[in-house]
Amino acid sequence: MFRMLAKASVTLGSRAAGWVRTMGSYQLLVPPPEALSKPLSVPTRLLLGPGPSNLAPRVLAAGSLRMIGHMQKEMLQIMEEIKQGIQYVFQTRNPLTLVVSGSGHCAMETALFNLLEPGDSFLIGTNGIWGMRAAEIADRIGARVHQMIKKPGEHYTLQEVEEGLAQHKPVLLFLVHGESSTGVVQPLDGFGELCHRYQCLLLVDSVASLGGVPIYMDQQGIDIMYSSSQKVLNAPPGISLISFNDKAKYKVYSRKTKPVSFYTDITYLAKLWGCEGETRVIHHTTPVTSLYCLRESLALIAEQEIRLPTITTVTVPAGYNWRDIVSYVLDHFSIEISGGLGPTEEKVLRIGLLGYNATTENVDRVAKALREALQHCPKNKL
Amino acid sequence: MFRMLAKASVTLGSRAAGWVRTMGSYQLLVPPPEALSKPLSVPTRLLLGPGPSNLAPRVLAAGSLRMIGHMQKEMLQIMEEIKQGIQYVFQTRNPLTLVVSGSGHCAMETALFNLLEPGDSFLIGTNGIWGMRAAEIADRIGARVHQMIKKPGEHYTLQEVEEGLAQHKPVLLFLVHGESSTGVVQPLDGFGELCHRYQCLLLVDSVASLGGVPIYMDQQGIDIMYSSSQKVLNAPPGISLISFNDKAKYKVYSRKTKPVSFYTDITYLAKLWGCEGETRVIHHTTPVTSLYCLRESLALIAEQEIRLPTITTVTVPAGYNWRDIVSYVLDHFSIEISGGLGPTEEKVLRIGLLGYNATTENVDRVAKALREALQHCPKNKL
Ligand SMILES: Cc1ncc(COP(=O)(O)O)c(C=O)c1O
Ligand SMILES: Cc1ncc(COP(=O)(O)O)c(C=O)c1O
Numbered sequence: 019m020f021r022m023l024a025k026a027s028v029t030l031g032s033r034a035a036g037w038v039r040t041m042g043s044y045q046l047l048v049p050p051p052e053a054l055s056k057p058l059s060v061p062t063r064l065l066l067g068p069g070p071s072n073l074a075p076r077v078l079a080a081g082s083l084r085m086i087g088h089m090q091k092e093m094l095q096i097m098e099e100i101k102q103g104i105q106y107v108f109q110t111r112n113p114l115t116l117v118v119s120g121s122g123h124c125a126m127e128t129a130l131f132n133l134l135e136p137g138d139s140f141l142i143g144t145n146g147i148w149g150m151r152a153a154e155i156a157d158r159i160g161a162r163v164h165q166m167i168k169k170p171g172e173h174y175t176l177q178e179v180e181e182g183l184a185q186h187k188p189v190l191l192f193l194v195h196g197e198s199s200t201g202v203v204q205p206l207d208g209f210g211e212l213c214h215r216y217q218c219l220l221l222v223d224s225v226a227s228l229g230g231v232p233i234y235m236d237q238q239g240i241d242i243m244y245s246s247s248q249k250v251l252n253a254p255p256g257i258s259l260i261s262f263n264d265k266a267k268y269k270v271y272s273r274k275t276k277p278v279s280f281y282t283d284i285t286y287l288a289k290l291w292g293c294e295g296e297t298r299v300i301h302h303t304t305p306v307t308s309l310y311c312l313r314e315s316l317a318l319i320a321e322q323e324i325r326l327p328t329i330t331t332v333t334v335p336a337g338y339n340w341r342d343i344v345s346y347v348l349d350h351f352s353i354e355i356s357g358g359l360g361p362t363e364e365k366v367l368r369i370g371l372l373g374y375n376a377t378t379e380n381v382d383r384v385a386k387a388l389r390e391a392l393q394h395c396p397k398n399k400l
Numbered sequence: 401m402f403r404m405l406a407k408a409s410v411t412l413g414s415r416a417a418g419w420v421r422t423m424g425s426y427q428l429l430v431p432p433p434e435a436l437s438k439p440l441s442v443p444t445r446l447l448l449g450p451g452p453s454n455l456a457p458r459v460l461a462a463g464s465l466r467m468i469g470h471m472q473k474e475m476l477q478i479m480e481e482i483k484q485g486i487q488y489v490f491q492t493r494n495p496l497t498l499v500v501s502g503s504g505h506c507a508m509e510t511a512l513f514n515l516l517e518p519g520d521s522f523l524i525g526t527n528g529i530w531g532m533r534a535a536e537i538a539d540r541i542g543a544r545v546h547q548m549i550k551k552p553g554e555h556y557t558l559q560e561v562e563e564g565l566a567q568h569k570p571v572l573l574f575l576v577h578g579e580s581s582t583g584v585v586q587p588l589d590g591f592g593e594l595c596h597r598y599q600c601l602l603l604v605d606s607v608a609s610l611g612g613v614p615i616y617m618d619q620q621g622i623d624i625m626y627s628s629s630q631k632v633l634n635a636p637p638g639i640s641l642i643s644f645n646d647k648a649k650y651k652v653y654s655r656k657t658k659p660v661s662f663y664t665d666i667t668y669l670a671k672l673w674g675c676e677g678e679t680r681v682i683h684h685t686t687p688v689t690s691l692y693c694l695r696e697s698l699a700l701i702a703e704q705e706i707r708l709p710t711i712t713t714v715t716v717p718a719g720y721n722w723r724d725i726v727s728y729v730l731d732h733f734s735i736e737i738s739g740g741l742g743p744t745e746e747k748v749l750r751i752g753l754l755g756y757n758a759t760t761e762n763v764d765r766v767a768k769a770l771r772e773a774l775q776h777c778p779k780n781k782l
Contacts, residue, residue, distance in 0.1 A: 044616040048491050050702035051484035058478070058695055060468050070688060073467050081463035081689055085455050086442050087736045088637060096440070102433035109430050119638060120502045123663045123684040155662050234426040248685055255470060256501060256638060256687025278660040280537050281505045300741070302505040303630055305638025306452060307463055308690065313440055320432035354469045359682070 063348075064375070066384050067356035068198045068226065068329045070248035070255045071372035073311070074318055077253055080310040088304045096313050097291060097304075103316025104259045107228060107251075108243055110235040115261040116291035117312065118282060119305050122225040122246035125258030127155055128282040129221055129242050132270045133190050136160030141188035141218070143174045146199040147360025148223055152192045159278055164188065170200040170361040176208050183216040189269070190219050196227030199359040201331025201368065203231055210239020219266055225249060228259075229319060229373060230328035241266040247308070250328055252373040253315040257308045315373075323373075330369045331362070335392065340367055342395040343388070351387040445730075446757070448766050449738035450580045450608065450711045452630035452637045453754035455693070456700055459635055462692040470686045478695050479673060479686075485698030486641045489610060489633075490625055492617040497643040498673035499694065500664060501687050504607040504628035507640030509537055510664040511603055511624050514652045515572050518542035523570035523600070525556045528581040529742025530605055534574045541660055546570065552582040552743040558590050565598040571651070572601050578609025581741040583713025583750065585613055592621020601648055607631060610641075611701060611755060612710035623648040629690070632710055634755040635697040639690045697755075705755075712751045713744070717774065722749055724777040725770070733769040 065072050073081075086093055097117075104115050118125045130152065134140055140161040142149045145168040153163045164186040166178065174193065183191070191213050193204050206222065213220040219241040224233055229250030235243050241263050248255035262270065262284065270284050277283050281302060289299040334340045340357045344367070347353050358366040369384060447454050455463075468475055479499075486497050500507045512534065516522055522543040524531045527550040535545045546568040548560065556575065565573070573595050575586050588604065595602040601623040606615055611632030617625050623645050630637035644652065644666065652666050659665050663684060671681040716722045722739045726749070729735050740748040751766060 044491075044614070044619045046491065047616075047618065048488050048493060050488050051481065053481045054485055054488075054695075054699040054702040058462060058465070058692060058699070060465050060478075060692070061474055062466060063468055063472070065467060065469055067469055070467050070470060070685060078464045078466070080440060081465075082460045083440070083442050083463075084444060084460070085447060085452050085636065086445055087447060087449055087738075088452060090445070090730075090736065092443055096442075099433065099435045103436055106430050106432050106436075109426075109428065111430060120506065120663060121684045121687070124502065127661060127663050151662070158658050158660050158662065232426070234429075236429065237426045246685070254467065254687060254689035255685040256690055276540050278540050279509060280533070280540065281502060281509050302503045303452060303628070303637040305503070305636065305687075305690070307636035307693070308638055308687070310440060310442070311689070313436075317436040317440070320436040348472075354472065356469075 062352065064353045064380060064383065066369050066371065066375060066380065067354045068368045068370045069372060071252050071370060071375045073254065074252050074315065074374040076318060077311050077314045080314040081254065081307060083307070083310050085306060088306055089298065089300060093306065094292065094298060096309060100309060100313050100316060101291065103313065103320060104261065107316065107319055108235040108259070108261050109233070109237065110261050110263070112261045112263050114267050114284070114288055114293045116287055116293060117309065118244070118258040118260050118287070119302065120258060121256055122258055123151070124282065125244035125246065125260050126152060126223065127279065128260055128284070129244055130155050131159060131277040131279050131282055132284045133219065133221065133242065133266065134159060134161045135273055135275050137162060138190070139164065139186050139188040140190050140192070141182050141186050142166065142192045143179070143194065143204070144168065145172050145174070145202065146170055146194065146197040146362070148194040148197060148199065149192065150360060171202060173202050173204045176212055179209060180212055183213065183218055187216070188218050190221055192221045192223070195222050195224040195233060196231060196328060198226035198329050198368065199362050201329055201366070203227065206233065206238050206240070210241070214239065219269060226329055235261060247312050247315070249370070250373040251312070251315045251319070253311045254308060257305055257312060328370060328372055330371065331366045332369065333366055337397040338392070338395055340364060343367060343391045346391040346395055347387045350390070351383065353384055353387055355384065444734060446735045446762060446765065448751050448753065448757060448762065449736045450750045450752045451754060453634050453752060453757045455636065456634050456697065456756040458700060459693050459696045462696040463636065463689060465689070465692050467688060470688055471680065471682060475688065476674065476680060478691060482691060482695050482698060483673065485695065485702060486643065489698065489701055490617045490641070490643050491615070491619065492643050492645070494643045494645050496649050496666070496670055496675045498669055498675060499691065500626070500640040500642050500669070501684065502640060503638055504640055505533070506664065507626035507628065507642050508534060508605065509661065510642055510666070511626055512537050513541060513659040513661050513664055514666045515601065515603065515624065515648065516541060516543045517655055517657050519544060520572070521546065521568050521570040522572050522574070523564050523568050524548065524574045525561070525576065525586070526550065527554050527556070527584065528552055528576065528579040528744070530576045530579060530581065531574065532742060553584060555584050555586045558594055561591060562594055565595065565600055569598070570600050572603055574603045574605070577604050577606040577615060578613060578710060580608035580711050580750065581744050583711055583748070585609065588615065588620050588622070592623070596621065601651060608711055617643065629694050629697070631752070632755040633694070633697045633701070635693045636690060639687055639694060710752060710754055712753065713748045714751070715748055719779040720774070720777055722746060725749060725773045728773040728777055729769045732772065733765065735766055735769055737766065
């Protein structure tokens, strides 16, 4: 009744050999690894590093919900709910709001790959590692990169940015809202308006701040914003949130060159995520389970949980090695905290109080652990 | 005792405002979405489309294991086990074997972004959508793309490929092992050797075949291979497996230009995944939960489960509309199967029997459903 499509060739499914059997002259030269015969177990940890954070029970439960097809109507409904959830946490009405199927870095690339064309002037506030990272990415795709470099711990004023805009005439400005390598919040008031006076779009990284520090994408005139699943949202790492307003969309859709990546091409993602009317176009297989979890974490936020700010950065006390402190806290208290990153490497400890983890009890636990660590870790006389 | 790093600026964590409160002159203009107040529920479906497939119970359970830090030693151990599992299912001893934090498309981009430089000659076997996709990606990064175009359902002989190699002198040949849009298995014997005689590397896409059709990366002379989590491996979609042999690694490491993507830059991923000695370098936040699930799915394979071939493609019987059949089977049997893709759109049905789903019982269920569908779906008199 049904006829196999392929005639001359071997079809997938027409051959009943289990793959582990040898075929022709080939042999199983690589044996099954011993380590995989042991059960998987992971320790209980209080994750007070800069992410990932512990998952709320409801988010955790979503991780073992049964699989469904990524283009089935139930999944499209979940995607719709996620979009609305992002619009809420971003405080935006942008229709072009969706999930990128990769970590925060992938969202950063999605923004830059789609917004910048070779030769475009790109202005970056570099006051920690994330500006450096944006520069590295933009450089690879041939943008003209201009970094306003500041010391770790510093932030940008309107006047400083205006000088950069006047000098470099960028099409795009990148600012990090929560600089997780230095622990600094960049104030955002007035920057959107300022950029627009200079015909420049404002791109904000809110990976480490979203949900922990107030941000109002539309009201603050942010043209493009992205964030990630594993920080205050308390969802598993691996996917990211992104939104483009109409002006940003216009820049993307009027490009002369295709962006370098098909995987993160917004014109396709928009059709996959139903941001352009009802029809959905298959693009790649979306991470169904990760989306279940994100949906639940957005639902928790929509239920108006009050959430605390995110990453506290403290300098390592003189005479101590940060590694000793981090290890002590891990070994004796099962608490993960983290050292510095990029410009703050060796210099600071980073303590995350992310969403579900942001409780007074956890603050007390980590404070006690740190106190004890300072008593027991080796200290060099200076 | 600890001193805040940032002085003049506002630090993350120094501000105790819940993010949902209004700040300054801003207001919550976008209300919490109504849809998120309903509980998340997903239907029970037998997923016999071309992926994702149902998850084995052990894989499902791993999805709600507690979170740990992505650079903690327990996680590094899990990553090590995953690497060994991939080496086993790929039948390779390549040290440069790791997981890409994105779907199959992301792995395809990882391979092409790292292997090709602008101007490189790239030969593609295009006998379905996946060759077209490889062409699209390579084109965006400025490779010289040569497609050997064949009809859907056809495959390549050694002689045909040799003509292409002689004519185009490519640095890389792309073949799809399991062409999931047409249902064809590409035989691979001898292609590695042939490519090497022409100083060309062989890249194989085994997304839809791995675990269902025998493949022996090292013995078959495949230089680069990738696959994905959501097909025969029965893990959630969203991550992919990739391996480079030494020759392929040499090509990547002796590039004159940086690959366009930082997120998928193999020189960084190799350091993150411990493929270059013991030291691990932070790169991006890996998808911890997805890795738990993949680890369990690899463990199931290492336990020598016999798995059946993967995707069967059948032509839609004359007079029927494929959409009617797919809907009937979904609505009356809760079974997901799928229509064609790319060149086979409107023409075929694709039935996946992926790993855990590959049971005689499921074959009977889908056969019964199809039989009934043909009785009840409208048929045009021709
Ligand atoms: C501010 C900021 N931006 C971007 C990233 C990158 O995110 P990911 O590690 O998920 O790729 C991070 C991660 O820590 C971050 O804190
Ligand atoms: C042969 C083949 N290659 C690549 C892909 C792309 O994988 P993904 O959809 O996970 O991006 C698929 C997906 O169906 C496939 O079947």
